[in-house]
Amino acid sequence: MTITAPPEFEQVVARYEPVIGLETHVELGTNTKMFCGCPTEFGAEPNTQVCPVCLGLPGSLPVANKAAIEATIRIGLALNCSIASWCRFARKNYFYPDMPKDYQISQYDEPLCVDGYLDVEVEGQTVRVGIERVHLEEDTGKTLHLGGATGRIHGATESLVDYNRAGIPLVEIVTKPVAGTGALAPEVARAYVTELRDIIRSLGVSDVRMEQGSLRCDVNTSLNRPGDDWGTRTETKNVNSLRSVERAVRSEMLRQASVLDAGGTITQETRHFQEDTGDTRSGRSKEEATDYRYFPDPDLVPLAPDPAWVEELKAAMPEPPRVHRERLREQWGISELDMQSVINAGAVELIEATVAAGASPDAARKWWLGELARRANETGAELAEVGATPAHVAELQRLVDEGKLTDKLARTVLEGVVAGEGSPAEVVAARGLEVVSDTGALTAAVDEAIAANPDVAQKVRDGKVAAAGALVGAVMKATRGQADAKTVRELILSRLGAV
Amino acid sequence: MSDVTRATAAELGRMIGAGEVSAEEVTRAHLDRIAAVDGQVHAFLHVDAEGAIAAARAVDSARARGEKLGPLAGVPIAIKDVIATKGVPTTCASKILEGWRPPYDATIMERINAAGMVMLGKTNMDEFAMGSSTEYSAYGPTRNPWDLGRIPGGSGGGSAAAVAAYEAPLAIGTDTGGSIRQPGAVTGTVGSKPTYGGTSRYGLVAFSSSLDTPGPVTRTVLDAALLHEVIGGHDPRDSTSIPAPLPAIVEAARLGATGDLSGVRIGLVREFAGEGAEPGVAAAVREAIEALVKLGAEVVEVSCPHFEYALPAYYLIAPSEASSNLARFDAVRYGLRVGDDGQHSLEEVMSLTREAGFGPEVKRRIMLGTYALSSGYYEAYYGQAQKVRTLITNDFKAAFEQVDVLVSPTTPFVAFPFGSRTSDPYQMYLADLYTIPTNLYGGPAISVPAGLSEGLPVGLQIMAPTMADDRMYRVAAALETVIPPLTPPALSGSNS
Ligand SMILES: [Zn+2]
Numbered sequence: 001m002t003i004t005a006p007p008e009f010e011q012v013v014a015r016y017e018p019v020i021g022l023e024t025h026v027e028l029g030t031n032t033k034m035f036c037g038c039p040t041e042f043g044a045e046p047n048t049q050v051c052p053v054c055l056g057l058p059g060s061l062p063v064a065n066k067a068a069i070e071a072t073i074r075i076g077l078a079l080n081c082s083i084a085s086w087c088r089f090a091r092k093n094y095f096y097p098d099m100p101k102d103y104q105i106s107q108y109d110e111p112l113c114v115d116g117y118l119d120v121e122v123e124g125q126t127v128r129v130g131i132e133r134v135h136l137e138e139d140t141g142k143t144l145h146l147g148g149a150t151g152r153i154h155g156a157t158e159s160l161v162d163y164n165r166a167g168i169p170l171v172e173i174v175t176k177p178v179a180g181t182g183a184l185a186p187e188v189a190r191a192y193v194t195e196l197r198d199i200i201r202s203l204g205v206s207d208v209r210m211e212q213g214s215l216r217c218d219v220n221t222s223l224n225r226p227g228d229d230w231g232t233r234t235e236t237k238n239v240n241s242l243r244s245v246e247r248a249v250r251s252e253m254l255r256q257a258s259v260l261d262a263g264g265t266i267t268q269e270t271r272h273f274q275e276d277t278g279d280t281r282s283g284r285s286k287e288e289a290t291d292y293r294y295f296p297d298p299d300l301v302p303l304a305p306d307p308a309w310v311e312e313l314k315a316a317m318p319e320p321p322r323v324h325r326e327r328l329r330e331q332w333g334i335s336e337l338d339m340q341s342v343i344n345a346g347a348v349e350l351i352e353a354t355v356a357a358g359a360s361p362d363a364a365r366k367w368w369l370g371e372l373a374r375r376a377n378e379t380g381a382e383l384a385e386v387g388a389t390p391a392h393v394a395e396l397q398r399l400v401d402e403g404k405l406t407d408k409l410a411r412t413v414l415e416g417v418v419a420g421e422g423s424p425a426e427v428v429a430a431r432g433l434e435v436v437s438d439t440g441a442l443t444a445a446v447d448e449a450i451a452a453n454p455d456v457a458q459k460v461r462d463g464k465v466a467a468a469g470a471l472v473g474a475v476m477k478a479t480r481g482q483a484d485a486k487t488v489r490e491l492i493l494s495r496l497g498a499v
Numbered sequence: 500m501s502d503v504t505r506a507t508a509a510e511l512g513r514m515i516g517a518g519e520v521s522a523e524e525v526t527r528a529h530l531d532r533i534a535a536v537d538g539q540v541h542a543f544l545h546v547d548a549e550g551a552i553a554a555a556r557a558v559d560s561a562r563a564r565g566e567k568l569g570p571l572a573g574v575p576i577a578i579k580d581v582i583a584t585k586g587v588p589t590t591c592a593s594k595i596l597e598g599w600r601p602p603y604d605a606t607i608m609e610r611i612n613a614a615g616m617v618m619l620g621k622t623n624m625d626e627f628a629m630g631s632s633t634e635y636s637a638y639g640p641t642r643n644p645w646d647l648g649r650i651p652g653g654s655g656g657g658s659a660a661a662v663a664a665y666e667a668p669l670a671i672g673t674d675t676g677g678s679i680r681q682p683g684a685v686t687g688t689v690g691s692k693p694t695y696g697g698t699s700r701y702g703l704v705a706f707s708s709s710l711d712t713p714g715p716v717t718r719t720v721l722d723a724a725l726l727h728e729v730i731g732g733h734d735p736r737d738s739t740s741i742p743a744p745l746p747a748i749v750e751a752a753r754l755g756a757t758g759d760l761s762g763v764r765i766g767l768v769r770e771f772a773g774e775g776a777e778p779g780v781a782a783a784v785r786e787a788i789e790a791l792v793k794l795g796a797e798v799v800e801v802s803c804p805h806f807e808y809a810l811p812a813y814y815l816i817a818p819s820e821a822s823s824n825l826a827r828f829d830a831v832r833y834g835l836r837v838g839d840d841g842q843h844s845l846e847e848v849m850s851l852t853r854e855a856g857f858g859p860e861v862k863r864r865i866m867l868g869t870y871a872l873s874s875g876y877y878e879a880y881y882g883q884a885q886k887v888r889t890l891i892t893n894d895f896k897a898a899f900e901q902v903d904v905l906v907s908p909t910t911p912f913v914a915f916p917f918g919s920r921t922s923d924p925y926q927m928y929l930a931d932l933y934t935i936p937t938n939l940y941g942g943p944a945i946s947v948p949a950g951l952s953e954g955l956p957v958g959l960q961i962m963a964p965t966m967a968d969d970r971m972y973r974v975a976a977a978l979e980t981v982i983p984p985l986t987p988p989a990l991s992g993s994n995s
Contacts, residue, residue, distance in 0.1 A: 052603045056827050058596065058704040059583040059605060063738050091823050093872070095849060102826035159845060161831070293872035295881060298709035298820055300738045 009250065010183070012223075012257040018185040019230050020249055021220035022129075022192060024173045027139060027213070028071050029206045034138045034169035035062030035105065042212055046162035054167035056100030061299050064089070068136060068169035069112070070313065071205035073305060075171055076113025076134045077314050078199045086304045087112050089136075089297040094290050097161050098141035106137035106172075108294040112303065118199070119322070120191040121340070122184050129192050130176030141166040171206075177220075177230070185221075185253065190246040193217055194346065197242075198321040201349075210241050211385065217245055219273075221252040223260060231256070232266040236280050238273045241382060242346065248273045252280050321348075328352060332361035345373050346383045353390035359397045367393045371414055387418040396424040406484050409433050435484055442475075442483060446491050449474040460496045468492050503528045504665040508574045508722040511668060515573035518562065522555035522573025526617050529575045533619065533666045536990045541641050542651075542661035544580050545588045546620035551575065554617045561615065571725055572615030577667035579658050580621040581628050582713065583702035584608055587618075591704050592636040593626045595828045595835045595856030605702020606737065607671065607713050607730040614729045619667055622657030626858045627825065628678055628706045630654050631910075631930035634921055635860040643686060644987040645955055649914040652682030652930075658716045659686040663987055669726050670716040675707050676813055677910070677934025679714050680946035684909035684958020687948045687985035689975070691715045691723040692934075694965045695941035696741040698727070699734030705824040707817035708739075710938045718984050720947060720976040724752035727968070743966065751969035755976025761795030763974060766902030769802045775911040775932055779952025784908045787949035787959045790981040791906075791974065801901055803894035808887045809936040810928060815871045815884035816939070821861075822868030828856065863924065888939045895940045899964045904974055907933045909946040909958030933960055943968040947975045948985045956985055 033040055036053035052060040073083055090108035113134035119126050142165050147157030173196065181188045197208045197215055208215040217240075222233035234256070239248045251273075256266050271280040319327075325348055329339040332355075342348055347368040354364035368383065372393075376386045396414060399405040405413060405428070416427035428434050449471045450457045459467040468489060475488045503511060503525050514520045530548050537543050558573040578584060581591050583601040585608070590596045604612070611618065625635040633641040633656035643651040644664040651660040658670035659682035672679035674692035683690025691714045698713045705711060715726035727748055734740040767788070776784070792798055830836040830852035838851035857865070871880035898905055910930050920926040937944040942965045949959035959978065963970040 052601075055832060057583075057601065057603070057833070058589070058591070058599070058827070059601065059702040060603075061701050061737050063736060093823050093826060095826065095829060095846075097829070097831045097845060100827065100832065102829055103823050154844070156845070157841070291874045293823070293869065293874070293877075295819060295823070295872055295877070298707075298739075299705075 007254065007257050007261060009254060012253055013183040015225065016223040016253070016257055016260070017179065017182065017226055018249070018253050019177050019179045019222045019224070019233070020181070020185050020189055021177045021233070022175045022189060023218040023220070024193065024196060025216040026075070026171045026173065026200055026206050026208060027215075028068050028169040028171060029204075029214075030065055030067045030071065030169055032065060032067075033167035034065050034068055034136070035167055038167065040168050042214075044164055046160075046164060049164040050166070054100065055163055056102075062105060062297075064300060064303070065169060069303060069305070071169075071203070072112050072134060072136045072171050073310060074203050074205060074313055074317065075173070075200060076116065077310075077317055078203060078320065079113070079116040079118055079131045079134060079173070081113035081116030081131055081134055083113055083305060083310050084110065084303075085307060086110075086302055088302045089300045090294045091297045093293045096140070097159060098143040098163075098166070100141065100163060100166055104138060104140065105297055105300070107135035110296075111135035112305075118192065118195060120188065120195045121343070122187045122191045124340070125184070127178070127181060127184070127188050127191070129178055129188070132174045132176045134171060134173050137170050137172060139165050139168040139170045179230070186246040186249040189219060189249045190242055193245050194242055195321065198348075202318050202321050202324070211382075213240075216240070219245060219248050219252070221249055221256065222266070223253060223256045231260075232268050234266065234269055234271050234280075236271045236273050237283065238275075240273075240275065243380070243382075244273055244275060247278045248280060251278055255280065332365070334361070334365070338365075341369060345369055347373070350383060350390055354393045357391050357394035359394040363397045364390075364393060367397070367414070371411055372418075375418060387420060388414065392417050392424055399424055399428065403484070404428070404435055405433070406435060409435065409482065433482065435482055442479070442488065442491060443495075445475050445478045445483075446471075446488065446495055448478065450492070450495060457496055460493070465493065468496075504532045504668075506668065507719050508571060508668040508717065509719070509725060511574045512570045512572060512725075515558070515562070516568050516570075522558040522562075522615075522617060523552060525573060526551050526555035526575050526619070529619055529667055532664075536664055537666060539642060539647055539990055540644055540660050540664050540666070541639060542622055542657045542664065542666055543577070543620045544590060544592065544623050544638055544657070547587050547618060550587065551617050551619050554612070558615045558617070569614045569729075571669075571729060573617060574669060575617045575619045575667050576611060576726075577619050577622045577658055577661040577670040578608070578611075579624055579655050579670070579672050581624060581673055581704045581706075582608060582671060583704065584618065584621065588621065589704070590621075590638075591627045592624045592633075592638055593856065593858070593861070594637045595852070596833075597835060599834050601702075603702065606699035606734045608702060610730050611671075616669075616729070622655070622661055622670060624657055624678075625654035626861050627704070627821070628654040628673055628675055628711075629821070629860045629864055631677070631681055631927050632915075632917075632920065633657060634917065635858055637858055640917060643914045644990060645687065645914060649916050649955070650685070651914065652685040652910070654678040655682045655690075655716065656686075659683055659688050659690065662686070662688045662716050662718055664990065668718065669722060671713055671730070672716045673703055673706075673711055673713045674934075674938065675710045675712070675817060676938050677931035679716060680934050680944060680958065680960060681910045681930055683716060683946040684960075685914040685956060687956030687987065689715075689717045689720055689723045689945065689947050690958075691717075691727060691945040691971075692937065692943060693727055693731060693968055694741070694943045695938075696737075696739050697745065697943070697966065697968065698731050699737045699740050701734055701736040705820070707820040708824060709820060710813075710817060712938075720945075720972060720979050721749070721752045721756065723945065724748040724972045741966065746966060746969040748969050748972050751973040752976045755973035756980060758794055758977055758980040760791060760974065760977045763796045763904070764902040765791060765796045765798045765974070766801040766898055766905045767798060768806060768898075768905055768907055769800050770804065770806045771907045771933060775929065776908045777912045777952065780908050780910075780912060780957050783950040783952050783957035784906075784959055787978060787982065788906060791978060794977050794981070796974070799902060801898045801905065803891075803898055803936070805887065805890040805894050806936045809891055809939055810932060812884040812887035812891070813931075813935045813939060814867070814928065815880050816888065818864040818868030819871045819881050820868065822865045822872065825857075825861065825865055828853065860924070891936055892940045895936070895942060895962075895964070903963070904970050905962040906974075907960050907962070909933060909960040913952050913955035913957060937962050941965055943971055945971045945975050947978055948982055949978070950982055951985070
């Protein structure tokens with residue numbers, strides 16, 4: 001089989017129909033773990049947040065965390081799912097050192113929430129993504145394999161395990177296959193994960209931070225020729241940012257197309273997304289798939305959420321992000337198109353918070369979609385991770401409004417903020433960037449410029465006001481750009497009697 | 500002072516409370532007895548003399564301070580080695596857990612300690628509670644005090660033998676398919692399996708989670724009820740623990756001891772009648788039932804048509820759960836580790852450790868269970884077995900609409916000679932023929948001495964509805980007025 005040069009994306013979607021599916025894992029922000037009383041804080045010293053239960057010591061037993069069950073039901077309700085009146089935990093059996101019991105307590109054929117949907121907006125279209133199931137399980141520990149070439153367990157000379165994460169409640173959300181989105185498939189995938197993240201954040205049940213692993217995503221992709229049955233799918237893991245979700249679908253579509261174009265067949269397998277190159281690499285083949293020997297966990301009584309309780313939870317659901325966004329759009333007085341660019345930039349909450357911190361909606365939007373979006377783009381970071389907070393942006397704008405910073409100076413200050421030099425006020429102080437508003441000092445600089453350029457000054461006195469530009473330039477140079485150009489110009493004209 | 504090792508736990512508790520004897524004296528007497536006879540019996544895997552003396556002294560000083568003591572304070576107890584005991588070795592009689600000292604106590608241990616009871620040590624058993632003879636202990640079998648050439652039953656042979664040989668007045672066993680009751684029957688002791696969920700499993704190293712039940716091993720019915728009351732009741736750390744108060748079991752045992760069973764309806768399971776039991780066992784059981792009738796009980800025959808499928812269903816469910824429960828013994832966090840020499844991969848170390856660390860019966864059941872749960876076979880094996888379990892439960896429920904308790908032999912045969920059933924696993928499995936249905940149903944059952952057959956003890960099993968443990972104690976205590984506790988022949992090298 002020869003692999004031809006990768007085809008263009010447009011050609012791929014002209015020849016093939018993509019079908020995508022997403023499996024998302026969300027670590028719940030409960031105070032304690034799923035089946036024991038250990039704390040769940042991120043970043044503690046290894047193996048300090050453990051007990052006999054989450055270490056799977058012989059004789060220990062799990063007891064389900066009610067807060068986690070409640071959070072899962074609320075996620076299910078937000079995704080328009082039916083909530084099971086009776087369901088069970090199941091054991092997923094396989095040997096791996098980061099799983100203390102060598103089985104994971106999960107749910108199998110009896111999930112807590114089933115059969116829902118989530119509507120997402122992509123390029124003005126609403127795409128309905130079906131939700132197959134939402135279930136609750138426990139997270140595994142973390143393993144570090146040393147000494148091997150791959151960082152994987154095979155070939156490692158030593159493996160270190162941290163069980164702090166073992167037993168943290170994990171919600172798995174599985175979509176139904178999404179077909180018929182054509183060229184939009186990568187964007188639909190991204191929009192779905194974004195919307196899901198926003199919903200879960202609005203419920204307050206997880207901090208859904210992809211970079212910390214509290215939101216993790218596996219992407220299934222297949223291609224088929226129009227009219228044919230769905231193709232063989234691959235599962236791409238290690239997709240750790242919203243941008244990567246989109247890139248992973250796109251690159252997997254391109255890769256599969258080039259295999260199919262060359263007359264090859266797609267292997268059902270797990271692939272790993274490569275953050276640096278943006279492509280996927282083959283992992284474990286599903287042909288050697290493990291038999292997980294699922295069976296109902298006899299240590300845990302079945303879950304039977306009281307319908308009255310579920311109704312109570314339903315009644316107390318917060319405003320869905322879509323409705324919330326529409327309300328914001330009206331408050332900010334912007335068009336749907338403008339709102340869409342805010343959403344695409346992932347800036348809704350940032351702008352909302354910036355406005356709450358005192359900035360005008362227009363100013364908040366200007367900074368987040370302008371300077372900060374540009375920087376995020378350059379560095380490939382999410383907007384929220386760019387280094388400036390809504391409070392910073394609001395403070396920056398306040399300094400501009402008070403005339404303490406010019407727009408140009410403000411951009412310089414923002415650079416300092418993004419570089420981690422502190423709040424805007426701190427950067428202004430440290431870098432000495434405040435506008436020269438001391439009229440005495442400014443007048444002296446103006447007089448100096450007039451004295452040094454008698455010819456230009458005369459032209460202005462003669463009514464050639466445009467010539468003042470040269471004098472403004474000289475003053476700005478003398479004040480190292482820290483004066484407000486408009487003020488300088490007015491001062492020059494008034495000194496020369498040209499107003 | 501008379502030999503305190505012959506006293507019942509109830510008597511010892513009373514004497515200690517009254518200051519007639521100190522807890523330390525009682526403990527030392529039992530430690531001396533262990534030193535004298537356990538070389539022959541091998542009931543213990545670990546004796547914690549130091550811890551026992553310290554616990555006994557704590558009770559004595561509490562009494563000296565005028566604190567009110569519970570009815571079993573200062574009374575020694577032996578614990579089956581499948582129960583997690585903080586800082587004290589807990590091996591499940593397996594090489595794979597050799598030297599493991601749990602960092603925590605099982606819930607029932609916490610309750611035993613809180614009651615001021617004195618743990619003497621940990622008793623021998625079939626590895627991971629899989630077996631009916633203790634011949635599958637990785638540390639050598641326990642011998643039956645009635646005949647040292649015979650098995651003491653299993654899996655809890657160590658606990659039963661310790662009690663029968665007066666090494667301890669009380670012991671804890673665990674019953675998954677009969678591991679408390681069958682050893683009780685063949686050693687002439689009382690073995691009580693509470694309602695599933697009536698005693699906490701937290702800290703019981705799991706064999707089969709949906710069946711495992713800890714319970715008392717004693718010489719008298721009242722002692723069993725007293726110990727049951729200490730360890731029983733709801734435990735929020737065990738999801739399957741029943742959130743309801745215990746039935747009034749001690750009162751029931753005292754009521755039964757009046758010898759009046761009028762108004763009590765006793766059922767004989769028709770399907771058990773023709774099957775399996777040795778003639779001597781059948782005869783002793785028949786006599787015991789006649790005795791119950793003389794005490795006023797009414798006896799009727801009931802039908803439990805699905806009991807004949809109990810054994811095969813059990814040997815699918817229990818191994819399936821075991822195959823998953825025993826996966827954690829993987830050399831990573833505790834216990835044995837084989838092949839960690841830089842020459843083997845982690846997967847090889849796991850597999851070498853499990854190969855070396857598990858005995859033949861444990862491996863047999865892990866393989867059986869792995870197969871029964873595997874995709875494509877799950878419905879035919881595990882799924883079918885669960886359906887049988889439901890049918891057996893329905894049989895019990897129907898029977899208990901007609902009668903208060905069911906009775907049967909505890910086990911079809913008296914203590915058998917070592918080696919006579921190890922070559923054919925099925926012959927060993929038959930030992931639990933009469934005890935397994937109760938485990939599948941989840942109800943309580945007790946084995947009490949029903950006399951001797953050719954000089955060896957026979958047990959009568961009394962089964963009751965779930966959370967009606969009081970009924971079996973009443974009937975068992977009544978039988979005790981007719982057939983008093985049995986005394987085994989003196990062991991050589993001891994004065995009794
Ligand atoms: Zn824990």
